[in-house]
Amino acid sequence: MACFFRRRIAAKLGRTLQQPEEVLIPALSAVPVFKKQQNPDFKLSVGLLRMNGILPSSGDIQQQTEKLATQLKQDSVVENISAGSGVVNFRINRKLLIQKLLEPFGKEGNDKFGLNSELFNSLKRGTTLVEYSSPNIAKKFHAGHLRSTIIGNFIANLKQALGYDVIRMNYLGDWGMQFGLLGAGFSQFGSQEKLKQNPLQHLFEVYVQVNKEAEQNENMRLAARDFFRQLERRESEAVSLWQQFREITVEEYQHVYKRLGVHFDIYSGESFHQDRAQEVLQQLQTGGLLKTTEKGTGVVDVSPAGDMSNVCTVLRSDGTTLYITRDIAAAIDRKEKYYFDEMIYVTDKSQANHFQQLFQILLKMGHPWADRCLHVPFGLVQGMKTRTGDVVFLEDVLDEARARMLHNMSQSKTTKEMDNPEDTAEKVGISALIVQDFKGPLFSDYKFDWDRILQAQGDTGVFLQYSHARLCSLIRRNEELKGATFDPSLLLEQSSITIVQHLLRYDEVLYQSAQDLQPKHLVNFLLKLCHLIASAHRELPVKGSPEEVAQARIRLFAGACSVLAGGMRILGIIPVEKM
Template identity: 65%
Template sequence: MACFFRRSVALQLSKVVGVSEDALIPLISAVPVSKKHVCDLRTTSDLRVSVNSLLQRGAVPPDGDLQTQTQALANQIKRDAVVEEVVAGRGVIHFRLNRLILAQKLLEQLHSEPDGFGVKSDLLRHLQGGRTLVEFSSPNIAKKFHAGHLRSTIIGNFIANLKKALGKDVIRVNYLGDWGMQFGLLGAGFERFGSQEKLKTRPLEHLFEVYVQVNREVESDESVRSAAAEFYRRLVQREDQALELWRQFREITVDEYKRIYQRLGVDFDHYSGESFHDGQTQNVLEELKTKRLLKTTEKGTGVVDLSAMGDMSSYATLVRSDGTSLYITRDIAAALDRKQRFGFDEMIYVTDKSQSVHFQQLFHILSAMGHEWAERCHHVAFGLVQGMSTRRGEVVFLEDVLEEARSRMINNMRQSRTSKVLEEPELTAERVGISALIIQDFKGPLISDYKFDWDKVLQSQGDTGVFLQYTHARLCSLLRRHASESYSCRDVSPLTDSRSVSVLQHLLRYDEVLLQSANDLQPRHLVNFLMTLSHLVASAHRELPVKGSPAAAAQARLCLFSAVRSVLANGMRILGITPVDKM
């Protein structure tokens, strides 16, 4: 319902500047509330507009001193039932909202349509509709899920969740690394010292052992290298025995991955892989030749010139001298196939920052081929996690991280005096532990590397996933205790105190935060919003008791706490976190 207040302010402002309400709405924002906010009589319910933003949009002419112009505009704007006061700040006009109407309108919508709050705002209307394809996670088959793939998985899941919440049709794609010379090595290695029996009992561990051993031997034994090249040749030529072994590796790995994804609460609409598109690369090369984009070097490789001057100072190699395709060739084939198959409006790739140049080349080539939709393809890059280890030492596999998070969380919960007796303590500990991992990952810019610290990650105080879950569980507990009491949001007059207004004022910003997150695909904006909301409601919970308060105040406060719980849960789900009701 933040849009109701923006529209009210835009209506008054438009009468003065002569610009439509719709054009003004994006320029109007809610004044942020600090999580360290001290309850006092200065708390206000404000929206604001920058006079500079009005100048840039041509809503007002550049006429004299900015401060004088700000004051002159403020003096012309009329007050009404919603806007009680108009105050000229430094280049900013503040619109002080009626506290009672603020509480009525916000809680009315949150009570009647909690899932629609924020996401159906006027601010976000232009983002609705269309189809988004998100490629994320994308591990290599025949290898255990590496901890390094965690970032791609949770970031991609967040982006897909956000797009879906904002009304997009979302397709989640897991593009597996299931082709290339490494499978020649693995196949040759398995034929030499692999065991079908071990493959049945501990599949990925055994494949990993085989891969390590064959890589060790290939350095000193030329016959192993030849055998690997021969096995890959058999794969490319679709020889039955080689393909059957490769399929076995792939199916075993995908089944194992699905089990891990289930623990993370992540699912995919489509599993794909390089192997699926290898057969399409010839068509890509033919199209590039027809458009005179593919050139042959003296070494016999096929390249595409990427230089601005056409002097080959920058180029991408698409074909080896032996005629086999490369990763980028298969990526071009995959992009063309997806556009034809899914008809996406935008496609987002989520990988670490080391692949940034690869995606610049990919988008450049697609654009050079005449595909205008390449402009709507984006690479979301992320940095590395440093120092992630378990009690047993340096961590390699994601499952070890999940086990470590769960065991540490169970231990912390057992030692806490506030922990409840839980029906499924292991499941709760896992969900809280995963929340902690996600929040730690999402607190800063995705492109940044960060140092992992278990003690900081699992703290119950401060801006952690544990604190977020604890706040949600505490609100659920409060609502359960008063479940027998019917309450409505009709009389919200007890919520005009500073503490309540600070919570309501913060809720006004939810749609702005979603817009900011959608614009740059960074989860930290939503994380910061939810953390501030958690701190504000923790203070409100202490200072605005339900039990022992007059009936009207108790009902209004229950309505407020229920509303906050809904927004917290909705925001957590967008981040990829499953809220817990008890902990």
């Protein structure tokens, strides 16, 4: 395991520098591998040692590096120590490296590889509430919600894998003026019969129709305001219709979530916080934070200088609350109910200002935990269209991914016989969507391209799944070799060493992902692992090799397969075993 070697090197450094090893571990990192090249396994950043006051911060950094490298002695674990540019390099005894790293994969329950690292000791584990997906009730699940859903799922999976208690929350847009429009529109354009047949499609059509009508017709706008006021007053007829819309929508959404392999612990919504929103307004009033403008709206001053140059509206002139008012109420309610240590909101970057204001208002109200609330923003997907039209619903995108993948699989000569090709095509198609989305920084917009994302070669989700399925097939065909004695001295070829060196970085990649909540580190690590596996397949044949050599190679491939599957699950991808 990487942590065994990191501790050994840190202990060696600790004796030389007279420092506890925990202080030295963060300055040590596994060296990224380059194909066909012999690399050291770990490097120590002398710059970090200087920054942390372990080495003098003045003087020539290279001289300090070379001096430290000569002070450290080799032993049975570390067989070579050399000075690089501002780093000290360590090369581990090859046989020991392979033995220790591949040891866990000889026994069952090896899915904790990389997750017990001392790198995670500095994480402040506790309860994390992640709010993600959060579509609007009475609207079909738009492809725009795909990003929030899969990013939030990744963050929840990662936190859970690292030992946090995670609460997964779907905060539905189930209140607000759009329900005034929909309620008023349904009485005019709606049909209970059509609602039964195709609920969300019908509500979507009503919503489009009533919006058009409201643009030209003042009476329709007034009827919408009136319906929303009835809702806020909890009048039974309005509430009953709203409830019907909500139940229908949640049921429909759950089909989509099931297909994505996503689940929630709690379905909440703006409607839950309507009464609490009134309390919030009362508290803002009492605390002298609520100001009334000339137009009669209620605002909170969030300008740094307190000069009203930047205000946040929390109350309409007609006395109804806004999205932000309900968000303040929701945050306070969640803190009281779930005692979270941190709360993460996953929405697109256009809402960055909203969350900045939300956190500022919570702090002004005397809630210091608002500092532990975080917004993870993401960019837009451009050009995500199906063959049929412009309005892109997520189910249509998933259907299209499955259909295209099924077609590609039927054309491929390597496709295996399988019990349920549609299910495999669905999982692989969804992997393709996720990897395409996660390869770059989340904040960036990206252009969607069906042909590129479904390629079997190159850095795609299809390649990831293909690499995993190929390893599973190899392991299945050599089942009898799994229990034999493992001899690490039979894996000293460069392609074996390279895979093992790459696996050394797994805990660091997870740590980096936990720091900035970006999935790209893990995606790129797994894709690189797939390329290294592809080379090893060619260079380290199992079939036709002597039994003990074949057994050692199967252990290497089983280790790579296990890490690949574990990493994919954290990303929210269900690994397939045949394709």
